[in-house]
Amino acid sequence: MDISKSLLEKHELGQCNDEELATVQAWLNAEDWGDLDLKKDVDETIKDGMWADISSAVATPSIVQTLISPPRISTIKRYWWTAAAACFIMIIGGYHCFYQPRKDFTVFQAANAEPSVISFSKDHFDVMLSPNSEANIDFESGNISLTGNIMLRPKRDFVLQDGRSNRSFNFKQGEVYFVSEREEEKKLIILSKREMIFLPPVMQRRIKQQFHIS
Amino acid sequence: MKLFFTSLYIGLLSVLGLLFSCTSPDTSTSFFPEYALYLLNEDGSNTFVLLDSLQRTGESVEIEVPSKEFTREYIQKKGAFYHFKEKNDYFIRYQLDSNHQMIATDSILFKDGYLENYLWKNDTDTLLLFTVEKKTTAHARMYVVDTKNFTLIREEALPLPSSVADFNLLSIGVVDFVDDKLWVAYCYSKFLTADDYTTSDTMYYATLDFSSLAVLNLQKDTRSSYPGGVNTVQSYSARDDQGDFYFMSCPGVALGNSLSKPTAIFRRKAGSQQVDTSYMLDVSKTILNHAYGFWYVGGQKAIIRSEQHELYTDFSNHHSVFQFEYYLVDLATKKLEKINIPLDKGTRKENVLVQGDYVYFGIDNESNKHEIWRYTPAHGKTENVFSASSTADYILRLDFLK
Numbered sequence: 004m005d006i007s008k009s010l011l012e013k014h015e016l017g018q019c020n021d022e023e024l025a026t027v028q029a030w031l032n033a034e035d036w037g038d039l040d041l042k043k044d045v046d047e048t049i050k051d052g053m054w055a056d057i058s059s060a061v062a063t064p065s066i067v068q069t070l071i072s073p074p075r076i077s078t079i080k081r082y083w084w085t086a087a088a089a090c091f092i093m094i095i096g097g098y099h100c101f102y103q104p105r106k107d108f109t110v111f112q113a114a115n116a117e118p119s120v121i122s123f124s125k126d127h128f129d130v131m132l133s134p135n136s137e138a139n140i141d142f143e144s145g146n147i148s149l150t151g152n153i154m155l156r157p158k159r160d161f162v163l164q165d166g167r168s169n170r171s172f173n174f175k176q177g178e179v180y181f182v183s184e185r186e187e188e189k190k191l192i193i194l195s196k197r198e199m200i201f202l203p204p205v206m207q208r209r210i211k212q213q214f215h216i217s
Numbered sequence: 218m219k220l221f222f223t224s225l226y227i228g229l230l231s232v233l234g235l236l237f238s239c240t241s242p243d244t245s246t247s248f249f250p251e252y253a254l255y256l257l258n259e260d261g262s263n264t265f266v267l268l269d270s271l272q273r274t275g276e277s278v279e280i281e282v283p284s285k286e287f288t289r290e291y292i293q294k295k296g297a298f299y300h301f302k303e304k305n306d307y308f309i310r311y312q313l314d315s316n317h318q319m320i321a322t323d324s325i326l327f328k329d330g331y332l333e334n335y336l337w338k339n340d341t342d343t344l345l346l347f348t349v350e351k352k353t354t355a356h357a358r359m360y361v362v363d364t365k366n367f368t369l370i371r372e373e374a375l376p377l378p379s380s381v382a383d384f385n386l387l388s389i390g391v392v393d394f395v396d397d398k399l400w401v402a403y404c405y406s407k408f409l410t411a412d413d414y415t416t417s418d419t420m421y422y423a424t425l426d427f428s429s430l431a432v433l434n435l436q437k438d439t440r441s442s443y444p445g446g447v448n449t450v451q452s453y454s455a456r457d458d459q460g461d462f463y464f465m466s467c468p469g470v471a472l473g474n475s476l477s478k479p480t481a482i483f484r485r486k487a488g489s490q491q492v493d494t495s496y497m498l499d500v501s502k503t504i505l506n507h508a509y510g511f512w513y514v515g516g517q518k519a520i521i522r523s524e525q526h527e528l529y530t531d532f533s534n535h536h537s538v539f540q541f542e543y544y545l546v547d548l549a550t551k552k553l554e555k556i557n558i559p560l561d562k563g564t565r566k567e568n569v570l571v572q573g574d575y576v577y578f579g580i581d582n583e584s585n586k587h588e589i590w591r592y593t594p595a596h597g598k599t600e601n602v603f604s605a606s607s608t609a610d611y612i613l614r615l616d617f618l619k
Contacts, residue, residue: 135411151411152411152412178261183412184412185412185413185531186410187410187413188531192531192532192533193533194533195261196261197257197261198536198537200257200288200289201471201532201535201536201563201564201565202532203414203470203471203472203474203532204331204388204446204447204472205354205386205388205406205414205474206412206414206532208331208351208354209408209412209414212351212352
């Protein structure tokens with residue numbers, strides 16, 4: 004895997020998977036920083052586009068004006084206070100922008116009221132919810148709770164705890180897990196896909212039907 | 218002239234020498250597998266270990282399974298493997314080639330279904346297969362395959378009711394074939410909640426005329442529940458030396474989930490269509506546990522594999538706990554004798570092989586060893602004779618390939 008700006012940005016945001024993380028670490032530890040082109044400037048069109056996005060978000064008169072005619076340095080000096088305010092708003096806005104995806108991957112919440120399976124692909128895992136199932140996976144608290152059944156495919160190793168039984172489970176990257184809520188026993192049953200052959204045939208068939216496996 | 222013959226002789230020797238020196242040390246010429254272990258490995262893959270003997274001194278080779286969809290639910294006879302591919306309903310025949318690769322050689326398209334049981338008709342090349350339709354698992358079907366020519370001779374729906382009261386999931390248990398009559402044991406389960414089910418308190422035994430499939434006799438038996446599971450996964454029945462047919466019910470958590478009923482062994486005497494109501498070997502009463510798996514040894518003796526209810530919580534760890542014990546059951550005196558081998562793990566395994574005076578067990582023991590144990594019923598001696606690779610997690614099957 005090559006080092007790129009986008010990969011470094013992902014690393015900064017903590018969104019790298021194991022393979023990417025290892026690549027970045029190896030690159031940072033290496034004496035030779037390879038041929039990464041850090042001098043190349045940002046594409047003008049992207050810069051303009053970003054500016055337009057930010058300006059429309061903050062929507063101050065000064066910035067609207069910049070859209071109409073890009074100001075020279077002297078113009079900016081005249082509007083120093085306005086520019087400072089715009090910067091402040093940009094920082095707040097930037098924080099807001101980056102905070103959102105963070106929240107998105109630390110807490111996953113979904114319900115399936117449809118008669119068929121629904122799937123989601125997230126940074127840390129892919130998940131399928133069987134009909135009438137709800138799932139709540141919170142990486143901040145490390146808890147998993149659900150009603151019904153889900154299939155979980157981790158994209159990295161992580162540990163989650165079943166809050167009701169206080170049992171922790173190690174989820175491994177590359178495995179597929181069947182997670183089922185046992186209401187009467189107030190706990191989750193978690194089996195890797197290969198262990199599902201040990202379930203009673205009646206259960207195996209029910210799961211195959213729910214997830215349209217065969 | 219003499220010189221000519223001498224040179225001819227030397228030439229011939231050289232040619233022969235060249236021929237033999239060019240022969241590669243191909244395993245195919247020196248290694249003839251007689252046994253196969255079917256493994257579930259730690260990385261989730263399945264492999265076969267082919268062995269020329271069950272002794273440590275023997276040769277072995279580990280091979281891939283023929284496809285991703287290949288499961289432990291295969292049928293093996295004389296080195297040919299048959300597997301029903303649930304995904305697309307093809308019944309496929311596989312053969313080991315000279316390089317010990319398992320190659321698909323032919324296939325037959327079935328109707329949609331889950332394979333429930335199989336039976337070699339009168340121990341010939343005719344294979345009877347019993348399925349239940351996938352969507353409702355309530356309608357049974359029989360396929361008759363000539364395995365010599367690998368052709369479908371017949372397929373027909375079985376005249377079994379699709380449900381009894383609100384028990385709407387049909388399971389075909391043990392099957393038998395005598396005097397042109399098909400004998401089928403079956404039962405019904407139902408879901409209690411989204412993920413909890415149970416099986417009704419009645420076992421049904423139907424005797425069918427094989428040509429017309431007309432029901433000749435129907436018997437109900439409430440002494441236990443769930444008369445045998447899927448027999449590609451595990452054996453639940455056998456015929457003894459006198460022609461009497463024995464089978465075991467499996468109401469425990471791993472099959473029927475009708476826990477108030479006992480695991481028990483029942484008998485149908487030779488020549489009778491009826492299960493002998495005067496005979497019941499109550500396994501649960503003797504060992505205070507449920508059991509799954511029944512292998513006939515000879516001389517009115519059989520092996521059963523039992524769980525230990527105090528060691529597992531439910532089916533989340535039923536397979537991973539080292540809890541399974543093996544008993545030698547005397548079908549005549551109804552006495553059970555525990556066999557002195559390590560505790561085993563893995564829910565439902567076809568890992569018991571009876572050969573002559575010996576019984577071989579594929580055991581996954583607590584020290585993470587995967588071993589073959591040899592037991593001599595005559596004097597009770599047990600010994601470890603072989604260890605499989607350390608990457609194995611479970612020995613799911615032990616097959617004899619001849």
